[in-house]
Amino acid sequence: MSDAKENLQELSKTWHSPTGWGWFTVVNHTNIGLRYIGTSLIFFFLAGILGLLIRTQLIVPENDFIGNDFYNQIFSMHGITMMFLFAIPIVEGFGVYMVPYMIGTRDLSFPRLSAFSYYVFLIGGFVLWLSMLLDSAPDAGWFNYVPLSLKEFSPGKRIDVYATVITFIEISALAAAVELIVTIFKQKAPGMSLGKMPPFVWSILVMAFMIVFAMPTIIVGSIMLTLDRLLGTGFFDSGVGGDALLWQHLFWWFGHPEVYIIFLPAAGIISTIIPVFCGRPLYGYTAVVLSIVATGVISFGLWVHHMFTTGLPIQADAFFAAASGLIALPSGIQVFSWIATMWGGKPRLNTAFLFSLGFIFMFVLGGLTGIMVASVPFDRQVHDSYFVVAHFHYVLIGGAVFPFFAGLYYWWPKMTGRLLSEKLGQWNFWLTFIGFNVAFFPMHFLGFLGMPRRIYSYPSDLNWDLMNLISTIGSYILGIGFFLFVVNIIYSRKHGQRATNNPWNASTLEWSVSSPAPGYNFSPLPAVRSLDPLWDKDFGVQPAAVGLRTDRREVLVTSVIEGKPQGVIGIPHPTIWPFILALVCGMGFIGIIFNLWWFVFAFFAASVAMTGWFWPKYNWRKEKR
Amino acid sequence: MALVGCQGPQSMMSNAGADAERVVTLWWLLLSVSAFVFFIVSLFTIIPFFLKGKVVPEANLGKGFMAGIVVTVVILLAIIVGTFQFSTTLVMANEKADIEVVGKLWWWEVIYYDEEGQVLFKTANEIHIPIDKKVRLRLTTDNVIHSFWVPSLGGKADMIPGRPNYLTLEAQTEGIYRGQCAEYCGLQHTFMAFHVVVEPEDQYQDWLLAQQETAPRPQTSLAEHGAKVFIEAKCMNCHTIRGFSEKSEIGPDLTHLMSRQMLASGTIPNNKGHLSGWIADPEGVKPSALMPGLRLKSEDFKALIHYLESLK
Numbered sequence: 001m002s003d004a005k006e007n008l009q010e011l012s013k014t015w016h017s018p019t020g021w022g023w024f025t026v027v028n029h030t031n032i033g034l035r036y037i038g039t040s041l042i043f044f045f046l047a048g049i050l051g052l053l054i055r056t057q058l059i060v061p062e063n064d065f066i067g068n069d070f071y072n073q074i075f076s077m078h079g080i081t082m083m084f085l086f087a088i089p090i091v092e093g094f095g096v097y098m099v100p101y102m103i104g105t106r107d108l109s110f111p112r113l114s115a116f117s118y119y120v121f122l123i124g125g126f127v128l129w130l131s132m133l134l135d136s137a138p139d140a141g142w143f144n145y146v147p148l149s150l151k152e153f154s155p156g157k158r159i160d161v162y163a164t165v166i167t168f169i170e171i172s173a174l175a176a177a178v179e180l181i182v183t184i185f186k187q188k189a190p191g192m193s194l195g196k197m198p199p200f201v202w203s204i205l206v207m208a209f210m211i212v213f214a215m216p217t218i219i220v221g222s223i224m225l226t227l228d229r230l231l232g233t234g235f236f237d238s239g240v241g242g243d244a245l246l247w248q249h250l251f252w253w254f255g256h257p258e259v260y261i262i263f264l265p266a267a268g269i270i271s272t273i274i275p276v277f278c279g280r281p282l283y284g285y286t287a288v289v290l291s292i293v294a295t296g297v298i299s300f301g302l303w304v305h306h307m308f309t310t311g312l313p314i315q316a317d318a319f320f321a322a323a324s325g326l327i328a329l330p331s332g333i334q335v336f337s338w339i340a341t342m343w344g345g346k347p348r349l350n351t352a353f354l355f356s357l358g359f360i361f362m363f364v365l366g367g368l369t370g371i372m373v374a375s376v377p378f379d380r381q382v383h384d385s386y387f388v389v390a391h392f393h394y395v396l397i398g399g400a401v402f403p404f405f406a407g408l409y410y411w412w413p414k415m416t417g418r419l420l421s422e423k424l425g426q427w428n429f430w431l432t433f434i435g436f437n438v439a440f441f442p443m444h445f446l447g448f449l450g451m452p453r454r455i456y457s458y459p460s461d462l463n464w465d466l467m468n469l470i471s472t473i474g475s476y477i478l479g480i481g482f483f484l485f486v487v488n489i490i491y492s493r494k495h496g497q498r499a500t501n502n503p504w505n506a507s508t509l510e511w512s513v514s515s516p517a518p519g520y521n522f523s524p525l526p527a528v529r530s531l532d533p534l535w536d537k538d539f540g541v542q543p544a545a546v547g548l549r550t551d552r553r554e555v556l557v558t559s560v561i562e563g564k565p566q567g568v569i570g571i572p573h574p575t576i577w578p579f580i581l582a583l584v585c586g587m588g589f590i591g592i593i594f595n596l597w598w599f600v601f602a603f604f605a606a607s608v609a610m611t612g613w614f615w616p617k618y619n620w621r622k623e624k625r
Numbered sequence: 626m627a628l629v630g631c632q633g634p635q636s637m638m639s640n641a642g643a644d645a646e647r648v649v650t651l652w653w654l655l656l657s658v659s660a661f662v663f664f665i666v667s668l669f670t671i672i673p674f675f676l677k678g679k680v681v682p683e684a685n686l687g688k689g690f691m692a693g694i695v696v697t698v699v700i701l702l703a704i705i706v707g708t709f710q711f712s713t714t715l716v717m718a719n720e721k722a723d724i725e726v727v728g729k730l731w732w733w734e735v736i737y738y739d740e741e742g743q744v745l746f747k748t749a750n751e752i753h754i755p756i757d758k759k760v761r762l763r764l765t766t767d768n769v770i771h772s773f774w775v776p777s778l779g780g781k782a783d784m785i786p787g788r789p790n791y792l793t794l795e796a797q798t799e800g801i802y803r804g805q806c807a808e809y810c811g812l813q814h815t816f817m818a819f820h821v822v823v824e825p826e827d828q829y830q831d832w833l834l835a836q837q838e839t840a841p842r843p844q845t846s847l848a849e850h851g852a853k854v855f856i857e858a859k860c861m862n863c864h865t866i867r868g869f870s871e872k873s874e875i876g877p878d879l880t881h882l883m884s885r886q887m888l889a890s891g892t893i894p895n896n897k898g899h900l901s902g903w904i905a906d907p908e909g910v911k912p913s914a915l916m917p918g919l920r921l922k923s924e925d926f927k928a929l930i931h932y933l934e935s936l937k
Contacts, residue, residue, distance in 0.1 A: 068912050148769040238787030310783045311790035325705040336693040340686045342673035364666050368659035375708035380780025381637045381648045384807040450635030450776035452807045455815040463633035
């Protein structure tokens with residue numbers, strides 16, 4: 001008995017994450033995942049403040065609260081921050097944090113890579129916001145269309161900041177994606193075949209593959225843009241044989257899947273939460289998984305629906321319009337599964353469930369306007385109008401932010417050991433739900449009234465005044481609603497109810513360990529034989545995987561499809577090198593805005609950092625260090 | 626049919642053009658289907674909370690689930706196939722245009738062509754078209770991307786460097802319709818508007834003839850002085866007045882300035898007060914406007930305004 005206790009103590013020591021200055025050396029997925037989620041939430045609130053500034057400027061016609069130049073930076077930074085610094089990082093954060101728990105392993109396959117990707121994201125985001133303080137924030141929109149973003153029409157550093165920082169941040173997304181794919185394929189608990197993998201893990205897997213296929217085009221695109229701006233290569237300059245439309249193809253090849261990169265994990269969260277609070281397994285698991293995969297594939301065939309007004313041949317438009325309508329089917333199937341789960345179970349309402357329900361209403365509404373804009377003739381009217389602003393906020397806030405908040409309420413006890421307040425949670429939900437609809441529903445009408453996007457003001461004789469006023473009031477309510485989440489976090493730190501291992505009576509593996517979980521996650525490693533292991537009568541008395549060493553970080557490797565144990569690998573300990581490499585890469589990327597020699601410097605400095613990163617500490621074959 | 630709240634000089638529900646009317650019909654179809662779907666899904670989402678713990682057996686769930694999928698497929702196919710019926714040939718093969726609209730920073734140059742494709746005249750920020758007649762537009766730009774959009778008449782089309790687009794306007798109701806740039810184009814994307822004047826054929830022909838005239842000679846000595854100021858204050862470095870100064874076409878053609886409804890790309894009404902204010906301080910009217918403000922002696926300024934007012 002004491003032997004087992006000693007083993008646990010040693011295991012804790014081995015998996016302990018350094019504190020203090022050691023903060024920069026931490027590689028454990030729990031810490032990195034939480035940092036991802038926390039940092040992206042900070043960016044969410046910053047970008048939200050920009051959104052409120054936009055709405056305040058538009059509250060009355062001919063308002064001069066914000067000048068045109070600053071307004072352009074604000075709406076660009078709102079989009080860039082929400083998409084690149086909030087939405088992608090938070091789904092990666094959920095993935096990095098949750099996946100090892102849900103598949104029953106101790107850490108991700110390449111812990112140093114996840115640390116590196118976090119620091120890259122942090123540095124990129126920091127530099128972008130610093131540029132705002134220095135009046136050099138990007139001002140050509142998050143879509144950054146050429147030729148407006150070429151040197152001729154955007155002199156100065158603003159667009160250089162966009163192009164290099166976007167490239168830089170997407171490297172972080174790619175690193176996290178590779179990490180998640182390998183972990184999901186090779187480290188599932190014994191017995192967890194692909195068919196027994198939780199739907200959330202499926203959604204993260206598909207998301208990661210989508211990142212791998214989508215991000216390279218935006219990286220290539222923004223590198224080409226950087227070259228056009230710094231060296232005059234002329235890829236996008238029609239005057240010298242380039243093509244302005246090429247940027248739009250590259251951007252939307254990434255930009256459309258991006259929406260589903262955000263949406264799929266959000267839907268995965270819903271597929272996790274609804275069964276738990278209905279007290280039954282998810283209805284139609286196979287259909288849901290197939291829908292997730294189908295969405296991932298079809299989403300790469302839609303990008304031209306952002307370009308229906310660019311004058312592409314009508315046959316091309318027709319193909320992409322059909323594909324855009326088609327993608328509603330897998331989304332619909334998921335909605336039907338959730339509804340069937342509720343009909344077949346006993347739903348109990350709480351904040352997480354409320355956010356899930358709010359999600360269903362708003363996502364369906366946004367999805368329906370999505371089918372409308374997939375229709376070419378209709379899109380030619382509403383494209384780039386406030387109708388589209390309404391549509392994608394319904395899909396992104398309703399379809400993604402609400403599920404994220406549902407997930408935060410649901411997993412908060414596991415993350416922090418305390419439950420969030422239900423009472424504040426209900427206020428949080430209702431104010432956000434009402435505020436959101438008051439803010440964004442009137443925008444549909446503004447679109448019909450001919451109000452284009454990205455304008456900083458409008459004359460008063462166009463019948464736009466009332467709807468803009470209502471929308472702005474709604475945005476303030478929405479702001480208060482989201483702020484209550486912060487209040488709830490602060491409140492629950494002290495006063496939150498302490499969480500047991502499994503406060504919701506949930507079925508997935510993360511709830512089998514203490515809240516918060518120990519650094520080593522599981523001991524012994526669980527083995528599973530159903531989709532909802534914790535609801536198996538004999539969970540815990542089933543055979544589990546034992547025999548991993550306690551004096552170094554080891555994880556079990558299993559086969560991709562069936563989850564059969566194959567071997568054990570050691571994974572690395574905390575180290576400072578990922579941080580240094582991220583710092584050096586940051587210098588290189590940001591530096592070339594000012595002087596190309598920074599690239600040369602960073603190239604060699606990165607080699608040094610990588611050498612440090614891969615330096616063998618000791619011989620793994622030896623028994624003891 | 627029209628919602629009162631959805632009316633306005635720039636509303637796509639105004640139905641003034643053939644294309645806009647088709648889209649409005651399409652919209653009501655899409656809305657009815659969507660409203661039905663939203664209602665059903667919402668209902669089915671809420672009902673379980675009122676079942677009081679009654680659990681529906683798995684087999685029935687399966688039936689409902691399959692029914693949902695079948696209905697979705699049918700509706701989606703109907704929408705996809707159905708909307709193709711509404712597809713218009715707005716984008717045509719490269720053919721002759723009646724009018725070319727060039728997106729500028731941040732205003733619209735409008736070029737009228739004759740049957741042979743020769744330039745008849747150039748004007749700015751105001752397009753006249755005859756009623757009930759298909760007018761072919763070529764949309765181009767020599768700078769960044771803009772998008773030509775007159776919601777009351779029909780869908781938009783982008784102006785992309787090196788890729789001219791074509792658009793047919795067909796108006797059914799007389800009137801003046803506001804259009805606005807729909808693709809973000811920089812600092813003054815906001816106030817880059819224009820107007821389309823839909824008028825009867827004979828009125829349109831009169832307007833065409835009048836626009837082809839060169840500018841009237843200054844009639845008074847004050848106007849003559851103003852014309853001199855136009856040259857000396859370097860207005861002529863950007864603006865053309867046909868028959869008087871044709872050195873440059875950077876800014877809008879001013880030959881028949883006073884025949885237009887609005888100034889500064891649809892931003893302010895065209896009258897003496899606004900004209901004076903615009904010339905004295907363009908940035909005050911439209912921040913970041915590329916036209917420089919003029920520092921003139923007050924008698925020179927008065928003369929210049931007087932001369933410009935004579936450009937009918």
